[in-house]
Amino acid sequence: MASVRVAVRVRPLNKREKQLSSKTIIYIKGNTTSIFKPPPNGIRGDGLKDKGKTFSYDFSYDSANRGSPTFASQETIFQDLGSDVLKAAFEGFNACVFAYGQTGSGKSYTMMGHTEEKGLIPRICEDLFNEILKRTKSGAVSFHTEVSYLEIYNEHVLDLLKKRATPTESGGLRVREHPRDGPYVANLSKHLVHHHSEVEELIILGNANRTTASTGMNDVSSRSHAIFTICFTQAWLDGELPCETQSKIHLVDLAGSERADATQATGTWLKEGANINKSLVTLGSVISALADLNVGGQTTKKKQLFIPYRDSVLTWLLKDSLGGNSKTTMIATISPADVNYGETLSTLRYASRAKNIVNSPTVNEDDSIRVIRELQGEITRLRSLLEEAKQVSHGEPSSSMRMQEEQLHQNEAKVSCLLLDEEQ
Numbered sequence: 001m002a003s004v005r006v007a008v009r010v011r012p013l014n015k016r017e018k019q020l021s022s023k024t025i026i027y028i029k030g031n032t033t034s035i036f037k038p039p040p041n042g043i044r045g046d047g048l049k050d051k052g053k054t055f056s057y058d059f060s061y062d063s064a065n066r067g068s069p070t071f072a073s074q075e076t077i078f079q080d081l082g083s084d085v086l087k088a089a090f091e092g093f094n095a096c097v098f099a100y101g102q103t104g105s106g107k108s109y110t111m112m113g114h115t116e117e118k119g120l121i122p123r124i125c126e127d128l129f130n131e132i133l134k135r136t137k138s139g140a141v142s143f144h145t146e147v148s149y150l151e152i153y154n155e156h157v158l159d160l161l162k163k164r165a166t167p168t169e170s171g172g173l174r175v176r177e178h179p180r181d182g183p184y185v186a187n188l189s190k191h192l193v194h195h196h197s198e199v200e201e202l203i204i205l206g207n208a209n210r211t212t213a214s215t216g217m218n219d220v221s222s223r224s225h226a227i228f229t230i231c232f233t234q235a236w237l238d239g240e241l242p243c244e245t246q247s248k249i250h251l252v253d254l255a256g257s258e259r260a261d262a263t264q265a266t267g268t269w270l271k272e273g274a275n276i277n278k279s280l281v282t283l284g285s286v287i288s289a290l291a292d293l294n295v296g297g298q299t300t301k302k303k304q305l306f307i308p309y310r311d312s313v314l315t316w317l318l319k320d321s322l323g324g325n326s327k328t329t330m331i332a333t334i335s336p337a338d339v340n341y342g343e344t345l346s347t348l349r350y351a352s353r354a355k356n357i358v359n360s361p362t363v364n365e366d367d368s369i370r371v372i373r374e375l376q377g378e379i380t381r382l383r384s385l386l387e388e389a390k391q392v393s394h395g396e397p398s399s400s401m402r403m404q405e406e407q408l409h410q411n412e413a414k415v416s417c418l419l420l421d422e423e424q
Contacts, residue, residue: 004322004357005329007059007081008033008348009072010336011106022337026344028062028070035345038338053345055352057332063106064336074113078123081329085249086127088327089232092245092363096252096321100283100350101333102343103256110331111253112207121228121251122203128230129196144233146190147199149206152313153224154275160206160226161189175316182320190231203228225279225314226253241372245365250321254280254314257343282312284350290323291356327361330354375411382408 010026010033027034037051059080061072081097088095097120099107113119118126132143149160156172174186193199211223230249237243255276289307309319321328332351334344382404389400 002327002359002361004354004359005058005081005084006332006351006355007061007077007329008055008057008332008334008351009061009077009106009110010064010334011109012064013337014104014335017335017337017339020337020339022339024064024336025338025341026064026334026336028060031058031060032056033060033334033348035341035348038341053348055348057351057355074110074117074119074123077110077331078120078127081331082120082124082127084327085124085329086131088361089128089230089247089249090131090234092234092247092365093361094248094250094320094326094364096250096318096326096328097331098250098252098254098318098321098328099331099333100254101256101347102335102340105256105333105335105347107256107331107333108253110333111251112203121253122200124249124251125199125203125230126196128232129199141234141236144235145193146231147193147202148185148188148190148229148231149202149226150185150188150229151210151224151226152279152317153211155279155313157185157188157313157317158224159189160209161191161202175313177316182324183316185317223255223276225255225276227251227317228253241369241376243365243369245363247364248326250318250326252318252321254283257346279312279314282308282315283318285311286315286322287350287354287357290358291353293323294356294358321359323357323359325362325364326359328357328359379408379411382411 010028013022013024023038025036025038027036032054034052034054036053061077062068062070063072065071085095085097097111099111101107109117109119111119112121128145132145135141136143150173151158151160153172157175158172173188175183176186177183191198191202193202206226206228210226228251230251231246232249233244233246235242235244257277257280285308289305293305293307307323309315315322320326330351332347334340334347386404386408389404
């Protein structure tokens with residue numbers, strides 16, 4: 001069992017907020033984030049501190065002022081969050097990082113960044129291949145890595161790594177659900193990669209195909225949710241036993257929640273915004289339901305609580321990452337400005353709720369390999385018990401010894417059969 005890790009990151013005031021003479025209402029201290037309600041118009045003085053709300057998270061990052069000694073850079077974010085994603089992947093677990101917040105709050109900067117200041121996605125990919133290079137030098141381990149990149153635009157799934165028609169002309173790909181592996185996108189292209197440079201090229205291609213637009217709140221607003229996935233397989237020999245683990249790393253850049261009056265959206269943009277908000281409301285409902293499921297113990301009533309994963313394509317695809325088989329991190333990005341008080345407070349509350357989500361990550365290995373390893377451990381234990389019993393009984397087998405010998409032979413036969421199946 002593992003709780004979802006939650007981090008909050010506050011960005012600097014942007015051009016629009018400075019033009020509106022916005023005041024800073026967010027303060028970071030240690031792992032806590034405090035927000036203070038601005039005083040009503042016309043009231044002077046410091047009326048903020050009486051109405052402050054403070055939230056505690058796994059990480060609180062102050063990226064508002066580069067001159068501050070507590071400034072959190074892109075490298076800091078990666079060292080705290082991205083390195084653990086790679087650690088989980090090499091241990092055979094699934095991992096997920098998703099950025100959540102209002103439009104223009106810094107989600108894409110945190111996840112993707114730009115050439116001079118790379119975000120989590122390019123840094124994770126770079127360090128993944130650096131580690132693969134180190135581990136393959138011994139020749140004991142082999143790796144197979146595939147990537148895919150999709151966007152969810154107006155509730156349609158589109159492949160960002162394929163040449164396609166404009167989003168409005170495309171019906172999108174279908175989401176299916178495998179009984180063991182969970183939700184997946186049928187016919188989504190997967191690209192085998194051997195070097196970091198190949199991943200970089202695919203990221204550039206995908207970003208160029210992603211749907212963006214200029215709005216009243218963000219010059220380059222993401223109009224879709226984007227999920228970059230790395231499927232990562234390791235294979236090695238443990239003695240004569242072949243071993244293999246497969247990990248999925250989902251790196252998610254969500255479109256931001258937005259108000260039509262603030263973004264000045266009309267026509268197609270208004271429809272886009274409505275679909276974005278719909279999927280984010282569903283995400284909020286899933287977060288709340290999962291949090292309720294794990295607060296105060298699982299009573300019979302709570303066990304029957306409905307989780308609305310299928311109410312949106314986004315939450316369906318993130319089903320395993322939220323409450324399932326994954327080590328998941330949520331990064332809530334927020335504005336420091338008083339003009340965004342309502343949206344920022346809502347983001348902080350959802351982030352606080354997400355801390356109560358408990359996932360069940362497991363090592364993703366072949367079932368037969370796991371059974372073989374468990375049987376071999378049992379064989380070793382039975383041999384040890386038999387050896388001790390023979391010394392005590394001076395070679396005269398008791399009924400319990402005969403039962404242990406029979407169990408030992410059965411386990412050895414099972415291992416032989418499973419190994420034969422693996423070879424075939």
